Amino acid sequence: MACAAKATANGAKVMVIDHARKPLRKLLITGGGKCNITNRNVLPEHYLSGNPSFTRSALTRFTPANLLRMLEDAGIPLEEREEGQIFCKRTSEDVRNWLVAGAGAAAFQLGGRIHAVTREQDMFVVRGEAGEATAPHLVLALGGPAWPQTGASAYGFSLAKQFGHSVVPPRAALVGLHLPKNSPLLGLAGMSLPVTLSLTNPGEKKSLPVAQNLSLLFTHTGVSGPAALQASLYCQPGAELVCNFLPDTSVDALWDAPESGKTLVKNRLRGLLPARLVEALLPPALAEKRIAETSRKDRDMLTSLCTRFPLSPTGNEGFRKAEACAGGVNTHEISSKTMESTKMPGLYVCGELLDVTGRLGGYNLHWALASGFAAGEVIKTNE
Numbered sequence: 001m002a003c004a005a006k007a008t009a010n011g012a013k014v015m016v017i018d019h020a021r022k023p024l025r026k027l028l029i030t031g032g033g034k035c036n037i038t039n040r041n042v043l044p045e046h047y048l049s050g051n052p053s054f055t056r057s058a059l060t061r062f063t064p065a066n067l068l069r070m071l072e073d074a075g076i077p078l079e080e081r082e083e084g085q086i087f088c089k090r091t092s093e094d095v096r097n098w099l100v101a102g103a104g105a106a107a108f109q110l111g112g113r114i115h116a117v118t119r120e121q122d123m124f125v126v127r128g129e130a131g132e133a134t135a136p137h138l139v140l141a142l143g144g145p146a147w148p149q150t151g152a153s154a155y156g157f158s159l160a161k162q163f164g165h166s167v168v169p170p171r172a173a174l175v176g177l178h179l180p181k182n183s184p185l186l187g188l189a190g191m192s193l194p195v196t197l198s199l200t201n202p203g204e205k206k207s208l209p210v211a212q213n214l215s216l217l218f219t220h221t222g223v224s225g226p227a228a229l230q231a232s233l234y235c236q237p238g239a240e241l242v243c244n245f246l247p248d249t250s251v252d253a254l255w256d257a258p259e260s261g262k263t264l265v266k267n268r269l270r271g272l273l274p275a276r277l278v279e280a281l282l283p284p285a286l287a288e289k290r291i292a293e294t295s296r297k298d299r300d301m302l303t304s305l306c307t308r309f310p311l312s313p314t315g316n317e318g319f320r321k322a323e324a325c326a327g328g329v330n331t332h333e334i335s336s337k338t339m340e341s342t343k344m345p346g347l348y349v350c351g352e353l354l355d356v357t358g359r360l361g362g363y364n365l366h367w368a369l370a371s372g373f374a375a376g377e378v379i380k381t382n383e
């Protein structure tokens with residue numbers, strides 16, 4: 001829609017082809033229905049891509065300030081939450097209406113299933129349930145397969161492959177993680193607390209800080225909430241995820257305070273962590289010791305359990321529960337300036353279909369818009 005709006009404004013005749021009766025269904029459920037549309041601070045390092053500098057050009061030309069001005073001009077009330085996240089004050093419907101209106105009267109819709117997309121005599125031909133459309137430019141902006149309940153699928157990848165593109169293997173991202181069946185944390189479903197997480201992927205020596213003081217939610221199968229979702233973006237199969245349950249506490253000092261000597265270890269920790277978590281983390285014999293009775297080894301173990309607890313994810317909730325799809329159309333084969341394919345002139349790829357995935361916090365919608373505008377800028381006429 002962003003691309004259609006820009007191209008329409010440039011004088012191009014645009015047709016938006018969408019299989020949904022009402023397009024942008026996924027947008028409606030974003031941000032819990034309030035659409036976290038952007039972030040005050042959007043930089044290439046907020047995205048994961050096989051080509052880390054790919055986003056730079058489009059993001060430099062379409063900044064959060066540009067978007068905020070557009071939304072303000074459209075009269076959409078916004079609110080800023082923690083970490084610079086910008087949400088709609090009312091509902092995501094505001095943003096959808098704005099995008100659809102922007103695509104304009106010139107843009108009309110060919111609904112229903114698409115049967116085939118072909119290239120015939122320098123033109124793209126789209127055949128579908130509702131008829132046939134022919135154009136010199138074709139923009140693939142079908143999104144990724146995350147949250148298929150909205151009609152999302154991997155069809156965009158098939159089309160890109162058909163035109164000669166390679167696709168970085170898609171995987172669910174911004175998604176809850178599964179923990180081993182014997183994890184002591186599985187009994188804590190419903191509890192949440194702020195944590196810091198670091199991740200070491202297989203074959204890598206350095207651990208990566210992936211969540212800083214974000215909320216971790218325990219579920220029946222593992223962990224979710226912003227901390228886990230953020231970690232899932234970077235988490236390869238076999239990764240080790242280490243959790244600091246006390247990110248703001250100097251833990252060694254806990255055991256050294258002279259007044260703590262008679263206190264039971266479990267009671268000392270209960271002042272800082274939920275009682276059920278303390279019970280799950282500590283071996284019973286250690287929990288019942290008085291702090292004065294603990295050995296150096298005990299204290300090292302306590303510190304390690306509270307600040308370096310291994311989560312060892314065994315998988316994730318999959319695309320059905322994922323907010324994004326990592327991987328996608330190989331960005332080395334796309335112009336970072338115009339989003340045009342280097343394999344097939346006239347073909348463009350935008351948004352989540354590309355191998356560009358943002359962190360939690362408004363980055364993915366910002367990318368969808370920035371890449372859409374970048375393509376729309378160069379599609380000026382239909383000659």
Ligand SMILES: Cc1cc2nc3c(=O)[nH]c(=O)nc-3n(C[C@H](O)[C@H](O)[C@H](O)COP(=O)(O)OP(=O)(O)OC[C@H]3O[C@@H](n4cnc5c(N)ncnc54)[C@H](O)[C@@H]3O)c2cc1C
Binds near residue numbers: 362
């Ligand atoms: C639950 C949830 C919450 C999210 N919250 C946020 C958030 O708050 N902030 C944020 O930045 N990101 C959020 N995201 C991610 C964000 O929604 C996506 O990254 C973004 O919508 C991608 O935009 P897109 O235009 O590439 O694809 P989409 O928004 O998926 O749009 C694709 C369009 O193509 C159409 N289409 C798809 N397949 C076909 C087909 N086969 N034929 C014809 N038409 C088709 C669809 O109907 C749709 O209109 C969330 C995602 C989910 C699932």
